[in-house]
Amino acid sequence: MKSPHPLFDTLESMPNPWREPPVLSPELLASCKKPLPESAADDFRFASEFLYSYRGSPDTFTAYRRELEHFLQWMWLVAGLSLPEIQREHLESYVEFSRQPPDNWIGQKQVPRFLDRQGQRVANPDWRPYQTAADQPYSLSQSALQAKFSVLSSFFNYLVQESRLKANPVARIRQKGKFLRKRQGQDKIRRLSQIQWDVVIECAEEMAQQEPEVHERTLFVMSALFAMYLRVSELVETERWIPQMGHFQRDLEGNWWFLTVGKGNKEREVSVSDDMLRALRRYRESRGLSSLPLPGESTPLIHKTRGKGGITSTRQIRGIVQKCFDRAEAKLREEGSVEEAERLAEATVHWLRHTGISEDVKYRPREHVRDDAGHGSSAITDRYIDVERAERHASARHKRVKP
Structure with missing residues (x-):
C-alpha cells in the first residue's frame, strides 16, 4: 500500500469551498492503485466545507483537518467506501487501523503537507498522516483516540444537519468503552520542568542579543505564551480577532491588562505582570515604538519580519518557538542534561501555556489563574494543582517490600 497524499492545505492557502469547489489533486488520483469511489469528489467537498467553517478558530481547524484527513484516506484507500456507505462497523475497523497503520503511513518528522513550486502548491512527498518520535514505535494515545471520536461525531452531525446523511454512525457505537479507557485521578499535565524553562528563556535572551532584528520578537513570543498563558492562536490575526498593541490596556488604578479572544470566541482580560510589562517595553523599543x-x-502585536502587518499563521508562531526549543535542547545536551534534553524534544508550543499556569497556581488564588487562563471552570484549573499528588507519593516513598 502506497503512502497517501495530503488532502487539505493550510488555512491560509485553502480556497473558499463554497465559491471555488475543491478538486482532488491529480497526484492523489495517480497514486491510487484502484479508482476512488465515485462519490469521493462529493466527500471531499463536504469535508472541505465543514473544515472551512472553522476558519475563525485556527487551532480547531488544524485538529479537525488532521482527523478528517486520516479518516478520508482510510475510507477511500483502504476500505474503498464513501461517506453515505459508512456504518458503525466501518468506524470500528477504522479505529483498529489507526492503532496500527502501515509503516509507510508513519513519519518521524514534522513536515508541511504542501510545497510551493513554480507558483503551484504540490504535495510534499515526505509527508505522512501519522507521526511518531524518531526511533520510537507508533502508538495511539487515549487522548488521540478520544479526539477521533469527537471530530468524526461533529463531522457526521454536520452532514446530517446539511441533509447529506440520515444518521450519525458514531452515535451508533454503543460500546465505546472497549476503545476508550476511563482514568482514575487526573491526567498528567505536559509542561516544562524548571530547568528546561530556565534554559529555554535564557536561549531566547541570547538569540535576541545576537540577532535582535529577528529574535527580539522570539523573546516576546516566549514571554507572552508563558507569562499570560496565551494559546498560539491568540497571537495571530484571524477573521475572528486581530491582536494589536492597543489590546494592552491600563485601568484607572494603573494596572495593565491584555484583551484577547480565545477558545469558543470568548473575550477575556489577562492580568499583565511587571515582568511581562518589561518584556513588552523591550519588544516595543526594539521596533522603534514608544515604551x-x-x-x-x-x-x-506580532509583526512580520518581511512585509507589513501581523503574522496570520499559527505555523509561523510554532516555528519561532521550535527554533528556541531546538537551541535549548542542544544546550542541555552540551551541559550533560541528556534526560532533560530528550524530554524537551517532545515539547510543543502549548506546553508553555501549561507551564505558566502550573507555576502560577502554586502561588496565586486558583480563581485568578482560572480567569486569566480562560478556563470554563475551576475544575479545569484544579488539574494543574500537584499538591495532593506529591503528598500521595511522599507517603508511599518509604513503603517497604520486605517488612
Missing part, C-alpha cells in the same frame, strides 16, 4: 502602547493603538 508602552497608546490607547487604541492598532500596531500589529
Whole structure:
C-alpha cells in the first residue's frame, strides 16, 4: 500500500469551498492503485466545507483537518467506501487501523503537507498522516483516540444537519468503552520542568542579543505564551480577532491588562505582570515604538519580519518557538542534561501555556489563574494543582517490600 497524499492545505492557502469547489489533486488520483469511489469528489467537498467553517478558530481547524484527513484516506484507500456507505462497523475497523497503520503511513518528522513550486502548491512527498518520535514505535494515545471520536461525531452531525446523511454512525457505537479507557485521578499535565524553562528563556535572551532584528520578537513570543498563558492562536490575526498593541490596556488604578479572544470566541482580560510589562517595553523599543502602547493603538502585536502587518499563521508562531526549543535542547545536551534534553524534544508550543499556569497556581488564588487562563471552570484549573499528588507519593516513598 502506497503512502497517501495530503488532502487539505493550510488555512491560509485553502480556497473558499463554497465559491471555488475543491478538486482532488491529480497526484492523489495517480497514486491510487484502484479508482476512488465515485462519490469521493462529493466527500471531499463536504469535508472541505465543514473544515472551512472553522476558519475563525485556527487551532480547531488544524485538529479537525488532521482527523478528517486520516479518516478520508482510510475510507477511500483502504476500505474503498464513501461517506453515505459508512456504518458503525466501518468506524470500528477504522479505529483498529489507526492503532496500527502501515509503516509507510508513519513519519518521524514534522513536515508541511504542501510545497510551493513554480507558483503551484504540490504535495510534499515526505509527508505522512501519522507521526511518531524518531526511533520510537507508533502508538495511539487515549487522548488521540478520544479526539477521533469527537471530530468524526461533529463531522457526521454536520452532514446530517446539511441533509447529506440520515444518521450519525458514531452515535451508533454503543460500546465505546472497549476503545476508550476511563482514568482514575487526573491526567498528567505536559509542561516544562524548571530547568528546561530556565534554559529555554535564557536561549531566547541570547538569540535576541545576537540577532535582535529577528529574535527580539522570539523573546516576546516566549514571554507572552508563558507569562499570560496565551494559546498560539491568540497571537495571530484571524477573521475572528486581530491582536494589536492597543489590546494592552491600563485601568484607572494603573494596572495593565491584555484583551484577547480565545477558545469558543470568548473575550477575556489577562492580568499583565511587571515582568511581562518589561518584556513588552523591550519588544516595543526594539521596533522603534514608544515604551508602552497608546490607547487604541492598532500596531500589529506580532509583526512580520518581511512585509507589513501581523503574522496570520499559527505555523509561523510554532516555528519561532521550535527554533528556541531546538537551541535549548542542544544546550542541555552540551551541559550533560541528556534526560532533560530528550524530554524537551517532545515539547510543543502549548506546553508553555501549561507551564505558566502550573507555576502560577502554586502561588496565586486558583480563581485568578482560572480567569486569566480562560478556563470554563475551576475544575479545569484544579488539574494543574500537584499538591495532593506529591503528598500521595511522599507517603508511599518509604513503603517497604520486605517488612
